[in-house]
Amino acid sequence: MDMRRIVAVLAEEAEQQIRDRTWELTSSDRVLALKAESDLREVVGPPDVQEALPRIDRLEHLRETLAVLAICLARTHGRMAWFLSGAINALEPVLRWRALSADGGGSFGTVLASAEEYAEAEDAVRRLQDVLAWITAESG
Template identity: 75%
Template structure:
């Protein structure tokens, strides 16, 4: 399953839990969702600006997005933590990507990926941004 689909399933579940009032947002959840969304928007911008960057910069931005999610996860618990954990899990393949050639040495299991994979991951981050905005507004 691709990253966008995993994030779409997470978003659907989050919205359903909010609608069914299984997830009762605390003020701290809303604040964290808002802060996380803003930070994600700062590191992964619109498609046209991201796609114009060299792959090494795109990878850096995606890794920064993972860091944003990890820091937010460390600051919460309950359903918000579960949601953020699912988001990190969806984007986990990015951790094995590299943008530089191996130059004859080992790569520690990392792989070169093409522009399609970068686009997919960036779109998944944008889906997370939108879902966090919806969580904030709920």
Template identity: 80%
Template sequence: MDMRRIVAVLAEEAEQQIQEGVWELAPSDRALARKAEAGLRDAVGPPDVQESLPQIDRLEHLRETLAVLAVSLARTHGRLAWFLSGAINALEPVLRWRALPAGHGGTFGTVSPTPDEYTEAEEAVRRLQDALAQITAP
């Protein structure tokens, strides 16, 4: 399953749990989710902006999204933590990517992603941004 699909499934589950009253965000979780959503939007912009960047910058922005999610995860528990953990897991392939040529020696298991893989990850982040905005809406 690709990153976009994993995030879509997470978003659908979150929306369902909120609609059914299973997940009621506490005010502190709502604020944290809004902060995470803003951080993701700051890191990964619209497709035309991201696709015009050099690959090294695109990778940097995707790694920033993982940092935003990790910090948010560290500050919460329960369903929001589970949701954020699932999002981090979905974007995990980004951790093995590199934008620089290998040169001599090993690469510690990293791989050079294709342009389509960058796009897939960025689209997954945008879907995650939308999901966080939706679950925190009044």
């Protein structure tokens, strides 16, 4: 399953749990969602902006996305933590990517990602941005 699909499933589950009141959003959930959404939007912009960047910058931005999610995860528990953990897991392939040639040496198991893989990961981040914005706005 690709990153976009995994994040879409996570988003659907979060939205359903909130609608069904299985997940009762707290004010701290909303504050954390707002922070994560804002930080993610600063890191990964619209497709035309991201696609114009060199791959090394795109990879840096995707790694920063994982850092944002990890920091937010460290500050919460319960369903918000579970959701963020799932998001990190979905984007985990980014950790094995590199943007530079190995020049005949070892690359510690990293791989060069394709343009399509960058676009997929960035689309997944944008879907996370959208669901976090929805969580922020949801009145519960």
